[in-house]
Amino acid sequence: MAQGRSGAMGLVALVLVVFGLLELSTATTYTVGDSGGWIFGVSDWPNGKNFLAGDVLVFQYSAVHHNVVAVNADGYNSCSVPPGSTTYTSGNDSITLQKGANFFLCGFPGHCSGGMKIQANAA
Structure with missing residues (x-):
């Protein structure tokens, strides 16, 4: 009987792994700004x-x-970088969206107010 349970548990684990892989494979990759990239006016x-x-x-x-800074709603709305914000500087950054509102801006002076900020709401 114990072998039957361990076999069933193994099958359950396998099914969970397969569903996890399917979920990962359905993620979409977007290039911010399309062919123009992360530029002024991309908001x-x-x-x-x-x-x-x-x-x-x-x-x-x-x-x-330029750079990319992941900020909170207050930072986004005020075009400021709150303490503890994550800053990306590679020029080719891949950032996975979390459920809910995701806010990004360029932290260089004047760039956010020039439209280098986006809000991406993820379901």
Whole structure:
């Protein structure tokens, strides 16, 4: 009887792994700003897109002139970088969306107010 239970547990584990892989494979990768990349005026880019938790945003930009900072709603609305915010500087950053509102801006002075910020809401 114990072998039957361990076999069933193994099958359950296998099914969970397969469903986990299927969930990962359904994630969509988006290049922020499309062919223009992470540039001034990109703030409307998310409009009309249906993001899901696990989708990946790719930010492509000149690392000499820009960066990407993951901020909270207050930082987004005020174009400021709250303490503890994560800053990306590679020029080709891949960021996985979390469920809910995700906020990003360029932390270089004046860039956020120039439209280098996006809000991506993931279901």
